[in-house]
Amino acid sequence: MTRYLLTVCYPDDAVQPPPDELAQITRDVDAIHRELQESGAWIFGGGLHQADTATVVRVRGGDVLTTDGPFAETHEQLGGLSIIEVTDLDAALHWAERLADATTCAIEVRPFHDDR
Amino acid sequence: MAQYMLSVHAYVDGAPPPSDDEMAQIYADVEALNTQMAEAGVELFGGGLLPPDQSTVVREDNGQVVMTDGPFVEAREHLGGFWVIKVDDHDAALEWASKATRACRATIEVRQFEPDSEV
Numbered sequence A: 001m002t003r004y005l006l007t008v009c010y011p012d013d014a015v016q017p018p019p020d021e022l023a024q025i026t027r028d029v030d031a032i033h034r035e036l037q038e039s040g041a042w043i044f045g046g047g048l049h050q051a052d053t054a055t056v057v058r059v060r061g062g063d064v065l066t067t068d069g070p071f072a073e074t075h076e077q078l079g080g081l082s083i084i085e086v087t088d089l090d091a092a093l094h095w096a097e098r099l100a101d102a103t104t105c106a107i108e109v110r111p112f113h114d115d116r
Numbered sequence B: 001m002a003q004y005m006l007s008v009h010a011y012v013d014g015a016p017p018p019s020d021d022e023m024a025q026i027y028a029d030v031e032a033l034n035t036q037m038a039e040a041g042v043e044l045f046g047g048g049l050l051p052p053d054q055s056t057v058v059r060e061d062n063g064q065v066v067m068t069d070g071p072f073v074e075a076r077e078h079l080g081g082f083w084v085i086k087v088d089d090h091d092a093a094l095e096w097a098s099k100a101t102r103a104c105r106a107t108i109e110v111r112q113f114e115p116d117s118e119v
Helices: A019-039 A089-103 B020-041 B090-105
Strands: A002-011 A042-047 A057-058 A063-068 A077-087 A106-111 B002-012 B043-048 B056-059 B065-070 B077-087 B107-112
Touching: A002 A089, A019 A042, A019 A077, A019 A089, A042 B043, A057 B090, A063 B090, A089 A106, A089 B056, A089 B065, B002 B090, B020 B043, B043 B107, B056 B090, B077 B090, B090 B107
Parallel strands: none
Antiparallel strands: A002 A077, A002 A106, A042 A077, A057 A063, A057 B107, A106 B056, B002 B077, B002 B107, B043 B077, B056 B065
């Protein structure tokens, strides 16, 4: 069994769908999350606040510095994530397909190290 | 109480990877931090990710599912791993992030989860 991170990726300038569509997307994603939980593959998942609410923390010259705003100055940002534990990559990709379909967004799948 | 993601930006293009000694020190410091978090009861999840070239991106294109190897974002930096913690407020999250940035020798980004996220 391997753990995978599935992240919903969308461009910064993406237009949020209208409320009806968003409500449907939320229902569809919730249904997939329930299936994940029932299958025992679910570990954690959640929607993240907008990237501009992030805070970046780093060490400079021995001191810890804190700055507002996201780390990456890229157009695409994480919208939310799911952590699942499944037998292999194919199984993870199956769930990613379901989420890509429900969210109408790209889903990035990344494996975790085995040691934790 | 709120849930926060502390993400470790460890894979930086063009930057030399840490030496074996540095990696050993990072592992030791991160393990010590994990123990602290467990004792404080704040950690919901923690994990290290394989390098970004091990990613797969899945998307729908005109009704067809397309899968491509490699990360989604063609950025110079990628996630090395992250923690999900549950703490009183943003200041508390920043305190843990300060410990994390020292342990990982990497920049940490702190973002709050929406309230209905669940483990």
